[in-house]
Amino acid sequence: MIGRWLMNKILDPLPVWLQVAIVLALFSPVAWNYVFPSEETAFVLHNHTERPISEAVLDDIWVGNSPAFNGYSTGSGVICCAELNKEKVDVRWRLSVTQNQYDSGVRGEDREKEVLIPDRRDDDFYLHVHIYPDNEVRLVWSETRQSELQVIRGKEAQDNVIGKSG
Structure with missing residues (x-):
């Protein structure tokens, strides 16, 4: 009224x-x-390594940073939004170090890999970028902030991930 x-x-x-x-x-x-719906994408970075990732970039799109895998969750925050209309992307990331790793002589490293973008369904909005210890990168689309490859377990998951890289 x-x-x-x-x-x-x-x-x-x-x-x-x-x-x-x-x-x-x-x-x-x-x-x-x-x-005319937009084809924008939000990005979630998942770090499956024992080293922090100080930055990750898909072509020219910054997709975030992530602490070292702690055994409980691999996901970072959501970076929004950009259009991604390609079949392949160049993924670049910088492996950083924790204080203990630095004291033992480990230093930061830049890594890079070209990755195919999987098929996207109509409802998919989030592109999950999973980075593994052996420089493997996997991309997964999802309707939510949760990825089908996301690890949310406990100490045994941390031991499995760190055991693979050492």
Whole structure:
């Protein structure tokens, strides 16, 4: 009721053509996005290594950083949004070090690998970038922030991952 009264007070003094223009300006972006949906992608980085990843990049798209795998979760935050309309991407990442690793002589390293982008279903919005100790990179689409390859277990998972790289 108050909204109708307020709209009448604002729109009544305006000419009809201006009222129509305002309504079109307000609702045309909504209609455009409904008719022509965007192919934007959000990115989630998953680190399956015992070393932190200080940055990861798909072609020219920064997809985040991630702490070393702690045995409980491999996922980082979501980086949003960019369009990704390719069949292959060049994945570059920088393996960083923890203080204990630095003290033992391990230093940061840059890695790179070309990876095929899997097929995307209509509802998929998140591209999960999984980086493993043997420089393997796997990409997985998902409707949610959870990936089918995401590890959420415990100490035995950490021992398995770190045991593979050592």
